[in-house]
Amino acid sequence: MTDRRTTPARADLAASFLEGQVKADRFVDPVDKQIARSAIWLRAKPSDDAPVDTQLLFGEVFAVLEEKDGWAWGFARNDGYVGYVRSEALSDEVLLATHRVSALRTYVFPEPDLKCEPSQLISLNARVSAGRRDGRYVEVIGTGWVPDAHITPINASEPDFVAVAERFLGTPYLWGGKTSLGLDCSALVQLALEAAGIPAPRDTDLQEVELGGRWRHLEFDMPKRRGDLVFWKGHVGIMLDGELLLHANAHHMATAMEPVTEAIERIEASAGPVTSLFRRAR
Incomplete structure (x- = not known):
């Protein structure tokens, strides 16, 4: 028996890499999209009333297998978790993550200025594509600016x-x-x-x-x-x-x-x- 949390397969649809391993009416190639919100809920069913399974963080890649009625069904590339997320929270453009958030949370500002009203709050391990630097701030391409002290290169690891x-x-x-x-x-x-x-x-x-x-x-x-x-x-x-x-x-x-x-x-x-x-x- 397959685990619906980690196997992107339904009776009517499954990921193409599972062909020959599971039964489904049709198989499709995943289409990668990127989480464009601070954090979004992933659910077992395409309904706002469905229980939540987990959250996906800003910058994570979500492999979409189907989009229908405002919901995308697929799996997180990070840990393989399968479920439904709101399509409106996904960006078609997938930017290569160069850094991750190393602070527990950090504000994203529209300009490299601490007096600006922040646009959102992103959390530890959120992935960002870093661009220009301005003083103590680093551009999150397509989103805004964060303090440089709050991010670290994507391949950097905490010692403990x-x-x-x-x-x-x-x-x-x-x-x-x-x-x-x-x-x-x-x-x-x-x-x-x-x-x-x-x-x-x-x-x-x-x-x-x-x-x-x-x-x-x-x-x-x-x-x-x-x-x-x-x-x-x-x-x-x-x-x-x-x-x-x-x-x-x-x-x-x-x-x-x-x-x-x-x-x-x-x-x-x-x-x-x-x-x-x-x-x-x-």
């Missing part, structure tokens, strides 16, 4: 993904969110790892499977250390040290840190016991 995650402390919990204005547990992990140059899927179960194939598995009674990932069914957190866990969670409705023993006791009552403990292989 845990330090990236710690910057989200206090951020409101938001199911499907991927920004410092609101995010969920798996987004916290994915964003922090991505900033450190470590690819990871979007959802907790997918992360547990994929990272479990690349990271070292530990028995849970082993001493823990900074950067270990703790998984439950439907939840994940990051160890800050041997005792404290950082996680975006619906109990605190925020990204919070707490003793891992307290989190285990509480989560076990609703979601069951810890399912995995991983440590990145060096």
Whole structure:
């Protein structure tokens, strides 16, 4: 059985690269478009009332397989997540990303002047195509200007993904969110790892499977250390040290840190016991 989150295939339509692997009435080549808004919702169905799955950030590329009635169906090139987004949020022109946002969030200004009214707010790991420089500002081609201190070359990596995650402390919990204005547990992990140059899927179960194939598995009674990932069914957190866990969670409705023993006791009552403990292989 295919996973609709990661397999761009329906009974009537599928991506051409899946021909011979899945059944569909027809197969089409994806057409790349680019997210032109700060962040947009991706949904399982083409309706504003449909539950949200995740967000796509400014500058991300979305591979479109169908556009109909104001909705585009396709998949994110970044992590392969499949779903529907509003067509109006997509740009036909796809600019090569030269930099990514390294600050938690940054304003985009119409001119390289801090006294201008900003046009939008873009978040950590948003992708930008940098142009001219003017003082302390860099042009985001086709969009405006951002402080140069808030972006970094696209191939630059943070040395410590845990330090990236710690910057989200206090951020409101938001199911499907991927920004410092609101995010969920798996987004916290994915964003922090991505900033450190470590690819990871979007959802907790997918992360547990994929990272479990690349990271070292530990028995849970082993001493823990900074950067270990703790998984439950439907939840994940990051160890800050041997005792404290950082996680975006619906109990605190925020990204919070707490003793891992307290989190285990509480989560076990609703979601069951810890399912995995991983440590990145060096």
